[in-house]
Amino acid sequence: MTERCEVAVVGGGPVGLAMALQLGRLGVETTLIERRSTFTRHPKATGVHAKTMEIFRQWGIAPTIRARGGLSPEWMSVTWVTRVLGLHLGTIDLLQDTARIQEAMSHSPEFLAWCSQDVIEPVLREAAEHQKTVRICYDTECAGFVQDDEGVTLRIAQNDRERALHCRYLVAADGAHSEIRSALGIGASASAAFDHHINVCFRAELAPYFRGRRHMMWWIANPDTVGTLITLNGADRWIYQIHYRPTEISSVDFTPEACVRTIRRAIGADTVDIRIESILPWHLDHALATSFGSDRVFLVGDAAHRFPPTGGFGMNSGIGDAHNLAWKLAAVLRGQAGATLLDTYEAERRPIAELNIRQSMINTHRVDEIGAALNPRDVASIETDEGAALRRLIAEKVLNQREGYWSQGQQFGYVYESSAVLGDGTAAEPSTISDYRKTARPGAHAPHAWLIRSDGERLSIVDLFGDRFVLVTSNEDQSWSDAMASVASQLGVDAKAVRIGDGGEYREESESWLTLYGLTTAGAVLVRPDGHVAARFPDAVSDPVRTLSICLESILARMHQRTARAVAGAVSAA
Numbered sequence: 001m002t003e004r005c006e007v008a009v010v011g012g013g014p015v016g017l018a019m020a021l022q023l024g025r026l027g028v029e030t031t032l033i034e035r036r037s038t039f040t041r042h043p044k045a046t047g048v049h050a051k052t053m054e055i056f057r058q059w060g061i062a063p064t065i066r067a068r069g070g071l072s073p074e075w076m077s078v079t080w081v082t083r084v085l086g087l088h089l090g091t092i093d094l095l096q097d098t099a100r101i102q103e104a105m106s107h108s109p110e111f112l113a114w115c116s117q118d119v120i121e122p123v124l125r126e127a128a129e130h131q132k133t134v135r136i137c138y139d140t141e142c143a144g145f146v147q148d149d150e151g152v153t154l155r156i157a158q159n160d161r162e163r164a165l166h167c168r169y170l171v172a173a174d175g176a177h178s179e180i181r182s183a184l185g186i187g188a189s190a191s192a193a194f195d196h197h198i199n200v201c202f203r204a205e206l207a208p209y210f211r212g213r214r215h216m217m218w219w220i221a222n223p224d225t226v227g228t229l230i231t232l233n234g235a236d237r238w239i240y241q242i243h244y245r246p247t248e249i250s251s252v253d254f255t256p257e258a259c260v261r262t263i264r265r266a267i268g269a270d271t272v273d274i275r276i277e278s279i280l281p282w283h284l285d286h287a288l289a290t291s292f293g294s295d296r297v298f299l300v301g302d303a304a305h306r307f308p309p310t311g312g313f314g315m316n317s318g319i320g321d322a323h324n325l326a327w328k329l330a331a332v333l334r335g336q337a338g339a340t341l342l343d344t345y346e347a348e349r350r351p352i353a354e355l356n357i358r359q360s361m362i363n364t365h366r367v368d369e370i371g372a373a374l375n376p377r378d379v380a381s382i383e384t385d386e387g388a389a390l391r392r393l394i395a396e397k398v399l400n401q402r403e404g405y406w407s408q409g410q411q412f413g414y415v416y417e418s419s420a421v422l423g424d425g426t427a428a429e430p431s432t433i434s435d436y437r438k439t440a441r442p443g444a445h446a447p448h449a450w451l452i453r454s455d456g457e458r459l460s461i462v463d464l465f466g467d468r469f470v471l472v473t474s475n476e477d478q479s480w481s482d483a484m485a486s487v488a489s490q491l492g493v494d495a496k497a498v499r500i501g502d503g504g505e506y507r508e509e510s511e512s513w514l515t516l517y518g519l520t521t522a523g524a525v526l527v528r529p530d531g532h533v534a535a536r537f538p539d540a541v542s543d544p545v546r547t548l549s550i551c552l553e554s555i556l557a558r559m560h561q562r563t564a565r566a567v568a569g570a571v572s573a574a
């Protein structure tokens with residue numbers, strides 16, 4: 001018998017789980033297939049960007065992620081030393097720059113969280129399984145698929161038995177070596193592997209060696225080892241990332257005993273008690289699929305793109321993909337949108353993947369500037385008087401590494417351009433990698449401002465978004481909200497209006513949301529379910545019902561493309 005669902009997700013890594021969770025929140029019948037019997041054992045990703053935390057906040061899991069991650073803000077710095085008990089070379093203290101911290105706090109209700117992937121995955125799974133329409137199958141493999149005009153039929157293998165699963169759409173979250181991508185004949189433009197590492201996850205009480213210093217990352221360079229010590233929980237769980245050259249030593253030579261010896265040298269103490277949990281050889285490279293899908297199959301996460309982790313954009317971008325695609329699939333499946341809305345997934349996410357590849361490579365080159373100085377001959381003297389020049393050189397290069405740790409602009413500043421956005425002709429206000437310029441230009445992340453609800457609860461304007469279209473207007477004019485109710489019912493689209501102002505359900509705390517969003521009290525902004533601005537109407541329009549109706553029909557691909565472009569142009573000109 002063939003099983004059925006609306007969307008099948010192959011891959012239960014962080015991106016597949018995020019995809020299933022968001023589809024479930026939107027009521028989509030979803031089956032997730034994962035060949036492993038449990039979560040990833042190795043921590044891999046550790047930094048959860050503020051943008052991802054905003055998504056987690058909408059899903060109600062941000063407090064759990066922060067609590068299970070366990071790292072308090074005083075760890076938010078990165079240091080360069082010869083050994084933990086050796087000489088100090090330089091530090092980037094993310095909290096020292098109070099002006100920048102204040103600014104970052106104004107960007108979002110959330111801030112960077114430090115929580116490793118092996119801790120994130122169970123939280124995502126638990127939340128996904130909480131959704132009535134989500135089924136998660138571990139120990140189950142997708143062994144092949146065929147697609148036709150109606151949907152996709154998967155061959156599912158479990159315990160040496162095969163069954164069929166039919167879905168309307170298939171999401172491939174099956175990782176960097178995506179078999180689904182290969183089966184579709186989609187290639188990837190990929191670099192060669194350019195840096196090799198061994199990541200050792202271990203338990204140890206290191207507090208006595210820190211002597212009151214707290215840093216989430218310790219870059220280590222001495223004649224015995226060059227690597228990075230990364231805290232996972234600010235207490236007893238760590239990664240030591242060892243740089244090695246496969247031409248000189250094989251990854252199999254990094255036995256648990258050899259790793260313990262190396263970690264002790266990184267710390268500078270021969271007796272520290274170390275219990276190894278896992279050892280993962282990996283390399284740096286980047287890759288971008290030539291297409292993000294074919295017909296009814298979509299690639300997300302590492303299946304679509306891969307970056308070096310300098311900047312921490314792998315998992316974070318993949319979760320962004322899932323957030324972008326889920327509402328579009330739900331809208332098409334519910335008959336609220338035309339199927340061509342799905343084309344906007346690649347149109348919107350590919351430029352982000354390209355940006356993240358470019359910036360991850362810039363970050364990598366900056367790290368390599370220090371690496372290049374660490375040739376064995378010079379490192380031999382780094383802890384002696386002779387090494388003073390090298391130590392000064394590293395201290396200078398450390399100053400150049402900041403963008404890798406401050407990426408507010410890269411996380412929040414991108415602006416989607418596609419037919420799922422109704423441009424208003426305003427010029428882009430570009431963010432830089434570190435500096436995010438808040439803008440409510442259509443396509444942008446709807447910017448954060450604090451609000452107070454009538455029951456006294458403090459919440460962010462971004463908390464209003466997440467599962468439907470939301471039209472935000474001032475409390476002084478009811479015509480927009482009446483129009484939204486009427487258009488939502490006429491078109492059968494999941495949409496609502498929210499009014500902000502004194503005497504209403506929400507009022508602003510201090511920052512003027514109207515100024516931030518570029519509106520008069522007679523204007524309105526329409527925000528998509530993924531929290532990006534769909535359309536902005538700075539002032540009153542003569543016919544709000546017609547305006548909203550045309551706008552939603554255009555964004556949801558319910559009109560012929562050429563007509564949509566013409567009316568969208570007319571609406572934005574009005």
Ligand SMILES: Cc1cc2nc3c(=O)[nH]c(=O)nc-3n(C[C@H](O)[C@H](O)[C@H](O)COP(=O)(O)OP(=O)(O)OC[C@H]3O[C@@H](n4cnc5c(N)ncnc54)[C@H](O)[C@@H]3O)c2cc1C
Binds near residue numbers: 035140302314317
């Ligand atoms: C050492 C290291 C450090 C990293 N640091 C960071 C960081 O700080 N920040 C960051 O954002 N990213 C980081 N990354 C990258 C991050 O780990 C990946 O981007 C992320 O795991 C991608 O998630 P995914 O769900 O797309 O793929 P994966 O996590 O690879 O999951 C794919 C899943 O699909 C399953 N699967 C594959 N084929 C099938 C099949 N046919 N049937 C059933 N199941 C299948 C696999 O078993 C796997 O569980 C790091 C990676 C490494 C290796």
